[in-house]
Amino acid sequence: MSNDELTPEEAELLAEFQHLLADPALWAEPDEALEARVMAAIGAEAAAAAPTASRSNVYRAAPSRRRRWLASAGAAVVGAAAAVAVMLVVTRDEATPVDATAVMTGTDLAPGLNGTAEVTAGSSGVRIAIEVPGLPRRDGGEFYQVWLKSCDGTQLVPAGSFHDLERAVAWAGVSTDDFPLITVTREEVAPPKDAAQGSSGEVVVAGAVGECPS
């Protein structure tokens, strides 16, 4: 190894870690299939924790994190379908009054991007006019999903799926008083019986319309 350009101190420091850098264990990566096995193992454990509950009962049950795991998977499917239907009839109304505006900030998956989410409460739910210019369009089996989230992170509500967020309007049947956090994730269409289907967790932008207790 040639580190001629490094300072003597830096070269000496790296020499101390040479045995670790040369160890194949350092570079080990799990097989790609392991992720699915891990998620399936956790999903099975979650299911085992509520063996007698039907899926609909799970949704209504008192919150527990294992039950939420099942609920989030089902809710994502139902919510995404409902959101697509809603998006077919909703058009952007520039005159709509705005109750709150969140600054949406790009994560490491979308560094440097910023946008806004204007929230308006209505009788049927909250309207979220979201604009994040610069996000690459996603087509085919890929899309963006808007979520409302509770401060403690225990509840997640889907608010719509989109090809792009240049100008999109999402709706959710909950209050931003209870779900003040807004996130957008990258998603892919999953098989209908995929037990692990839900948010991918790949948040591209995030913001908040209310304060969360620290």
Added chain:
Amino acid sequence: MSRPTNDQLLLDAFAAGEESAVRSLYRQYSGLVMSVAMRVLNDRGLAEEATQQTFVQAWRNASTLDPARDVAPWLVTVARRAAIDIQRRETRRPFTALEDADPGDAALVTLPPSADAAWEAAQVRLAVDALPADERSVVRLQHEQGYTHTQIADQLGVPVGTVKSRSFRAHKSLAVALAHLREVTS
């Protein structure tokens, strides 16, 4: 208005046992966990088993995680313990004659790395993972494969000068990232 950071949101969600957060953390830290498990077990199949157990155990115990703290040391601790448990299980298997044993058999590994050694290795892995992909490739070929700059240039199809500049930047970054380990140990 104070707003939680994205990392904070992710860890909050993980602590709450949210599936999406578990998946996200897996993608972020599975390499680190696998690396720790490999150092203990020196067997790819067993290390994957330990990696799976680590994330399942982490999920089970997520409520004990303080979202204000860094999750990596916690995962490294869980991974090391999971790997040691598997190593102990393997040593209890019906034995074969020593001369017939596979040299890579986990049961032949004498002692697992100490918690400090495991964490030091994990720190190196985190530092390597933080490198840009092109610099990481160069470092890996240099150290793991023992390639020269010329061989790396041939392997990657880039000029030798590019390899040298990537190597310099990478090692500079590693030296900065790992300096605190020397401060701790010296």
